[in-house]
């Protein structure tokens with residue numbers, strides 16, 4: 374191939390990439406080194422202050438990051454408030470119960486970052502959410518890890534974009550695996566990320582089908598099923614929420630997997646990870662080996678954080694995380 378042809382191929386590749394490559398944008402851990410060198414410290418401080426006010430900060434922020442990434446990519450579009458003309462992602466029915474403290478965590482951390490003149494309007498809400506998520510996990514005994522940065526904030530947020538993008542608690546293994554695969558995550562990543570249910574709360578209606586069916590879901594531990602019926606009687610107040618991890622609800626640990634082995638997965642989508650023979654070996658491994666789980670969780674969170682990244686003209690840095698610029 375002549376020099377001219379090589380150049381042609383190269384420039385064709387480049388111009389195609391300008392059109393098509395934004396999704397493979399390169400994130401990097403030191404993205405803000407010159408832009409806002411103390412951003413990690415500032416966010417961590419704000420998150421720690423919020424955590425001291427309420428524990429809910431932890432599960433609320435972690436779940437918010439997941440929902441953000443699975444709908445239109447990790448671009449903080451989930452944080453945008455609805456307006457008279459636009460019903461935003463956060464008001465879709467599948468967002469039911471995204472706890473307000475997750476939104477508040479990002480808004481407080483953004484305010485802390487913007488209070489530093491050099492950093493004002495230089496750090497995206499999407500990156501702040503990714504950092505805050507790492508920080509909340511660390512605050513309750515989970516592993517720490519480096520967060521890749523350089524996401525821009527999305528330019529839109531619509532309720533209809535949520536349709537079919539989030540997993541349901543009634544999903545079986547094939548449904549879970551295929552939804553995670555469509556976000557570039559493997560079955561092992563999906564099992565690891567489900568370990569986030571070692572923290573936080575669920576409303577009774579999310580699993581009442583399992584405890585009030587006849588017979589009671591046979592994959593549920595009988596003692597646990599009885600306890601669930603007591604905590605969630607038939608006409609329970611819809612605002613009541615119970616711990617998803619019945620053993621160590623305020624610790625990020627591998628108890629989730631030990632619970633699954635005992636039949637104490639709260640949702641069908643939790644318990645199926647053990648009852649389906651294809652994922653059971655992974656559950657058994659992580660129930661015994663916390664270090665292996667932590668490593669798998671970090672890997673999967675890093676991959677989750679790359680989903681649908683916005684760069685260039687596809688995004689911007691929102692001045693107010695709750696309002697499109």
Ligand code: HEM
Nearest residue numbers: 432433436439470472540541542566569573574575576642
């Ligand atoms: C695998 C499929 C998943 C399903 C079907 C699912 C479903 C749910 C449901 C139904 C709730 C209870 C909501 C409520 O009633 O308040 C919940 C809570 C939660 N989920 Fe998931 N989830 C999944 C994966 C994940 C992932 C990947 C993460 C994060 C990495 C996550 C983090 C959380 C957290 C932290 C809570 C507790 C929220 C709180 O206490 O405010 N979930 N999930």
Ligand SMILES: *[C@@H]1O[C@H](CO)[C@@H](O)[C@H](O)[C@H]1NC(C)=O
Nearest residue numbers: 594595596597634635636637
């Ligand atoms: C069900 O839970 C009880 C009490 O928490 C536990 O001792 C038992 O081993 C569990 N049963 C099964 C089948 O794992």
